[in-house]
Amino acid sequence: MEYIINTVDNLLHQTAFFNLTWGNAAMILVACFFLYLAIRHEFEPLLLVPIAFGMLLVNIYPDIMRPFGEGGHGG
Secondary structure, eight states: OHHHHHHHHHHHHHSTTSSOOHHHHHHHHHHHHHHHHHHHSOSSHHHHHHHHHHHHHHHHOGGGGSOOOGGGOOO
16 A cells, blocks of 8 residues: 555656646646637647647656656656
8 A cells, every 4th residue: 555655646746736837837728728729619629639738748747858867767
């Protein structure tokens, strides 16, 4: 049980929610707006859905964009 708690705790601390800046919050709002336009108004959904999903991933979990370091960590 302790292993699961430690794993979830590490996952939460690696996401941007504990280190959220105003830039991350603004980009998350823009991504949600793009999803709204793509789904509700069907405005270029084949372009906006993947763009918005990528924006959400990078801003919620910023370590995705970290370059590879020694031992293959990061990236």
